[in-house]
Amino acid sequence: MNKTESLFQGDMVQQALKQSFVKLNPKIMFRNPVMFTVEIGTFVMLVVCLWILAGETSQGSFGYNFIIFLILLLTLLFANFAEAIAEARGKAQANSLRKTREETPARLANGKIVSSSELKKGDVFICEAGDIIPTDGEIIEGLATIDESAITGESAPVIREAGGDRSSVTGGTKVLSDRITVEVTAQPGESFLDKMIALVEGASRQKTPNEIALTILLAGFTLVFMIVTVTLKPFAEYANTTITISAFIALFVCLIPTTIGDLLSAIGIAGMDRALRAKVITKSGKAVETAGDIDVLLLDKTGTITIGNRKATEFHAVNGVDKQHLIQLATLSSIADETPEGKSIVELAGIDPNSFKPENPRYIKFTAQTRSSGIEFRNTSIKKGAYDAIKNIVENAGRKLPEELDEIVRGISSNGGTPLVVIENNEARGVIELQDIIKTGISERFDRLRKMGVKTVMVTGDNPLTAKYIAEKAGVDDFIAEAKPEDKM
Numbered sequence: 298m299n300k301t302e303s304l305f306q307g308d309m310v311q312q313a314l315k316q317s318f319v320k321l322n323p324k325i326m327f328r329n330p331v332m333f334t335v336e337i338g339t340f341v342m343l344v345v346c347l348w349i350l351a352g353e354t355s356q357g358s359f360g361y362n363f364i365i366f367l368i369l370l371l372t373l374l375f376a377n378f379a380e381a382i383a384e385a386r387g388k389a390q391a392n393s394l395r396k397t398r399e400e401t402p403a404r405l406a407n408g409k410i411v412s413s414s415e416l417k418k419g420d421v422f423i424c425e426a427g428d429i430i431p432t433d434g435e436i437i438e439g440l441a442t443i444d445e446s447a448i449t450g451e452s453a454p455v456i457r458e459a460g461g462d463r464s465s466v467t468g469g470t471k472v473l474s475d476r477i478t479v480e481v482t483a484q485p486g487e488s489f490l491d492k493m494i495a496l497v498e499g500a501s502r503q504k505t506p507n508e509i510a511l512t513i514l515l516a517g518f519t520l521v522f523m524i525v526t527v528t529l530k531p532f533a534e535y536a537n538t539t540i541t542i543s544a545f546i547a548l549f550v551c552l553i554p555t556t557i558g559d560l561l562s563a564i565g566i567a568g569m570d571r572a573l574r575a576k577v578i579t580k581s582g583k584a585v586e587t588a589g590d591i592d593v594l595l596l597d598k599t600g601t602i603t604i605g606n607r608k609a610t611e612f613h614a615v616n617g618v619d620k621q622h623l624i625q626l627a628t629l630s631s632i633a634d635e636t637p638e639g640k641s642i643v644e645l646a647g648i649d650p651n652s653f654k655p656e657n658p659r660y661i662k663f664t665a666q667t668r669s670s671g672i673e674f675r676n677t678s679i680k681k682g683a684y685d686a687i688k689n690i691v692e693n694a695g696r697k698l699p700e701e702l703d704e705i706v707r708g709i710s711s712n713g714g715t716p717l718v719v720i721e722n723n724e725a726r727g728v729i730e731l732q733d734i735i736k737t738g739i740s741e742r743f744d745r746l747r748k749m750g751v752k753t754v755m756v757t758g759d760n761p762l763t764a765k766y767i768a769e770k771a772g773v774d775d776f777i778a779e780a781k782p783e784d785k786m
Contacts, residue, residue: 309385316381317374330516331553332376334523338546339373342366345542356541365543372555401468403431406478413468420481424472432468433488434479441475455600460635515554522552592750598757598764602771603733607638607715609645614727615702623727626719629653630681633660634670638717638731642681679721681729687718694723702728713766715759733767740772747774756780 320326326333342365349359356362401413406421413431416422421437424430430443440458443466457466457477466479467489483489526549533540596602614623628646631639632653643650655674663670669682669690680690684706691698702718705728709716715731743753755776757764764778 309382312385313378313381316384317377320377320381321373326373329376330512331519331555331557332373334519334553335369335550335555336373338550339366339369342369342543342546355539357543362541362543365547369546369550372550401429401431404428414485416481416485418481418484421478422481423476423478425476426472426474428472430466430468430470430472430479432481432490433483434466434468434481436464436466436477437480439475439477441477442473444471444473456637458635458637463637511557515557519553522549525552593752593754594746595754595756596773598733598755598759598767602739602755602767602773603735607731607733608641609638609729610714610732611730612645612727613705613709613730615699615705615725618726620727623719624648625653626679626721626726627681627729629655630671630679630719632672634663634681636663639663639670641731642717642729677722679719681717681719684716684718687720691720691723691725696723698725707762710760710762711766713763713770715763735767735771743772743774 321336323333323336326336342362345356346359346362346366349356349362402410403413403416403420403422404410404424406423416432422431422434424441426441436457436459438459440456443455443457445455445467455463457463459477465482466477468483469490483491526545529540529545529548612620612623612627614620624646625648627642628648628650631642631646632650634640634642655672655677658672658674661667661669661671661673661680663682667682668686669680671678671680671682673679680687682690688698698718702725706716706718709728709730713733715733717729717731719726719729746753752774755764755768755771755773757767757776757778758780759767759778761778764776767773768776
């Protein structure tokens with residue numbers, strides 16, 4: 298679905314050619330007044346040709362009239378073909394999506410292979426490197442790099458793993474590495490692919506306001522030129538000049554805006570198809586037309602402007618604490634932290650967590666409520682977490698965070714980072730700096746949008762200082778900070 302396809306594929310051309318003749322039905326042609334009058338002229342020319350074959354001599358030669366008939370017929374077929382080829386591409390997209398959904402095999406936890414269309418909510422399947430994920434689900438075990446370009450259009454692979462807020466996977470995406478166990482979360486017919494197919498198939502051909510206005514204008518021109526052509530008959534009789542039927546029809550077709558009428562329907566459908574190839578679903582031509590009037594673009598920060606996962610970039614010790622000791626504390630406090638940020642801390646530390654042998658440890662997992670994680674063993678308690686969460690823990694123990702730490706936290710925040718404070722037995726030991734990684738080339742894309750007259754606004758749940766730094770670094774025109782998920786909708 299994500300590969301570039303030629304406009305004139307063999308099967309599409311055959312289907313479009315067939316539809317070109319089907320669309321000659323007057324009930325279908327009547328929707329386009331310009332081409333409907335051309336069809337009437339074509340039928341009249343056919344009658345004239347048959348009349349000449351029957352012995353009529355006043356309408357000129359059969360060859361001349363037959364050429365006029367063929368030109369008019371080809372004009373009609375070309376208009377129908379342009380519309381049919383655009384419709385065929387949209388149907389091909391839907392068929393491609395449907396084929397992906399129906400033919401993707403799924404290996405259940407018991408080893409049985411079934412079709413993705415047979416999966417039900419609650420089923421558990423396994424995917425390994427190279428597999429296409431058969432349907433939407435939640436990773437319950439493992440970690441994998443996944444190519445989501447078929448769905449999102451983003452070429453950079455993403456990491457999905459059990460636990461945390463990045464454990465969901467979408468049907469139709471591809472596993473690039475490792476192995477994951479996934480629980481199906483969508484009922485049959487309710488997956489992302491099913492919804493996209495419904496949108497594509499539901500993209501009915503509804504005329505836009507501008508298209509309706511242009512159709513009325515063209516109909517008006519057609520009526521005017523029809524009157525002009527008809528009035529030539531009495532003038533010709535007055536001048537004792539013979540004008541053949543083919544001359545009247547040829548003059549009429551040349552006067553009316555035939556070319557615009559030819560392509561009017563195809564333009565709207567082609568716009569919807571072009572948006573679809575850019576991974577944008579439009580349900581009508583009106584939506585495409587509205588897209589041309591967009592002057593403000595709201596963008597979510599995570600996954601759109603930044604790669605998505607914040608990564609640990611530096612350890613900052615305070616109160617004369619040895620940096621190596623801080624790194625050890627940060628590693629210990631991250632053993633039970635299954636979030637991408639926690640894993641990046643262990644990666645930056647470069648210490649194998651299994652090298653520590655604490656006695657009877659009690660691991661404190663990271664949760665959205667506590668916003669901290671850690672470990673307790675013997676008489677030692679090590680925790681790390683968000684600044685305000687750790688501050689509450691320290692103050693509840695009757696202690697205070699040092700001013701040096703507050704300055705480091707403010708410095709990290711002003712540079713667009715996220716500070717995580719590390720404490721040992723309720724005493725501050727240092728700060729871990731997390732940074733959002735801005736996508737390569739995003740600033741240049743915003744420059745192109747700016748030249749097109751489109752203003753970009755970043756929407757994020759970060760604090761204003763972090764949001765301002767990211768916005769300036771990415772080249773966004775404006776930002777909205779501290780936005781909750783429901784606010785983004």
